[in-house]
Amino acid sequence: MKMLDFYKVSILFSASSLLMSCASRRQTPEQALSIAHAYAELEWMPEDRHIRHGKDKKGVTVHTPDITLKDHGDNRGWWVPGVTAKGMAYKWGGFDTPKTFLEGLEKGKKAGDVANSYKISLDNAAVSQGSVGIDCSGFVSRCWGLCKPVSTRDLPAISDSITWEELRLGDILIKPGHVVMFVARKGNIIICYESGSYPTWRVRRSAMSIDYMKNSAYSPWRYRKMAEPSSPLEEPLDDIKLSRPDDRL
Numbered sequence: 001m002k003m004l005d006f007y008k009v010s011i012l013f014s015a016s017s018l019l020m021s022c023a024s025r026r027q028t029p030e031q032a033l034s035i036a037h038a039y040a041e042l043e044w045m046p047e048d049r050h051i052r053h054g055k056d057k058k059g060v061t062v063h064t065p066d067i068t069l070k071d072h073g074d075n076r077g078w079w080v081p082g083v084t085a086k087g088m089a090y091k092w093g094g095f096d097t098p099k100t101f102l103e104g105l106e107k108g109k110k111a112g113d114v115a116n117s118y119k120i121s122l123d124n125a126a127v128s129q130g131s132v133g134i135d136c137s138g139f140v141s142r143c144w145g146l147c148k149p150v151s152t153r154d155l156p157a158i159s160d161s162i163t164w165e166e167l168r169l170g171d172i173l174i175k176p177g178h179v180v181m182f183v184a185r186k187g188n189i190i191i192c193y194e195s196g197s198y199p200t201w202r203v204r205r206s207a208m209s210i211d212y213m214k215n216s217a218y219s220p221w222r223y224r225k226m227a228e229p230s231s232p233l234e235e236p237l238d239d240i241k242l243s244r245p246d247d248r249l
């Protein structure tokens with residue numbers, strides 16, 4: 001078995017736990033972290049057939065976040081046909097699991113669909129059924145074990161407002177139009193997972209300063225059905241290079 005194929009099997013195994021957690025009434029922070037990690041570490045092989053820059057069969061305009069996205073006015077495209085990609089592609093309105101994402105690619109669906117003013121203006125009417133991927137609120141909804149996606153404007157309705165000092169694993173930070181899942185704090189730096197636009201349209205782990213987040217109107221929230229952490233976070237965080245130019249510090 002090829003290494004990439006073996007990795008896919010591992011991801012598909014993790015994906016089964018996603019579906020099982022959907023039936024659970026209470027999510028744990030550790031489950032949320034495991035799900036986030038599966039999305040960010042997902043490896044897949046893009047092909048030319050996964051690219052679309054134009055309308056799908058139903059007339060919805062799609063722009064996949066492949067490297068040619070720059071030819072359409074957005075420099076945040078990243079995946080390259082024939083080169084192993086890491087992290088699930090962002091898709092406006094997307095709610096795929098790692099399993100359904102890989103299955104969709106096998107069927108020839110397009111890998112992602114970026115957000116833009118056109119998508120925002122049409123909202124759900126601009127969701128393409130010919131693409132696979134996940135958006136920011138769909139990602140958090142999956143991490144929380146929800147059976148359907150909850151939008152950024154509706155996530156506070158199932159959450160409680162908390163202080164920045166109270167943040168713990170599995171909590172979220174929301175600003176108008178975007179949400180990230182909190183992992184840990186290192187001094188003035190927030191480590192989080194997100195399906196985001198910056199610096200690339202994909203699921204990734206990122207680092208942002210608290211000052212940046214407060215100035216960007218982020219606010220912290222906790223899912224009402226989130227259990228208490230069972231133990232202190234043991235995940236190593238030193239692999240985040242806080243001096244990288246793509247981190248929002």
